Amino acid sequence: MLAAHALVDGLDSPALRELAGLPRSSDETEIRELYVQALHELGVLLPDEEAAGRWLLVSLAVGLAKAELSPKDVVDRLSMMVAARTPEETQFLSIAADYSEWMGADELLEWENGLRTAAHSLTASTDLGSGTGVPGSLRD
Known part of the structure; x- marks a missing residue:
């Protein structure tokens, strides 16, 4: 489609x-x-694996920060094969990786808040292309 x-x-x-x-x-x-x-x-270049992974991190952070995705959506869509390069990417990926379906309600709420905070930090540190939620260029 x-x-x-x-x-x-x-x-x-x-x-x-x-x-x-x-x-x-x-x-x-x-x-x-x-x-x-x-x-x-169409003249569209595919990014290498590292760039694609970093774009995935940022697009998930943007989706979470804009409340278009839930924290659980982020975890479900995130590949742990993604490499982070910046401190903000590392923090977001690290918190996402801490998710467990066996978290208690308080622990889950703390994790969700931490992930949202990391998402806002990541989106604030990244140049995004044309407001679409897709990174235009990523800072090293």
């Missing part, structure tokens, strides 16, 4: 058209290859 929306929004490439026409049951490998090809045809 994202490919179809991109076409409606005026983006166009052969791979994007093919991607938009694929059924949901399509092979994940085929979808990934067409996705990467469509981005290439």
Whole structure:
């Protein structure tokens, strides 16, 4: 559906058209290859793993800070394979990693507040692109 929306929004490439026409049951490998090809045809560079991970951290922090995501949503979407480079990224990732489904109510509330505080700190320390919640450039 994202490919179809991109076409409606005026983006166009052969791979994007093919991607938009694929059924949901399509092979994940085929979808990934067409996705990467469509981005290439549109001149969109894919970030390396480190940059992608840092963008994920920031986008989750922005979502939490804007109350678009809950602390549990953040944990569910976060890969612990993400590497943090700045102190703010490290703090956010560290607090997120402390989550446990066996936390008591008081402990959970303290964790959620700590994660929200770290999210605000991270978003304040990061340059974001065009207000979309996607980092435009990350400080080292």
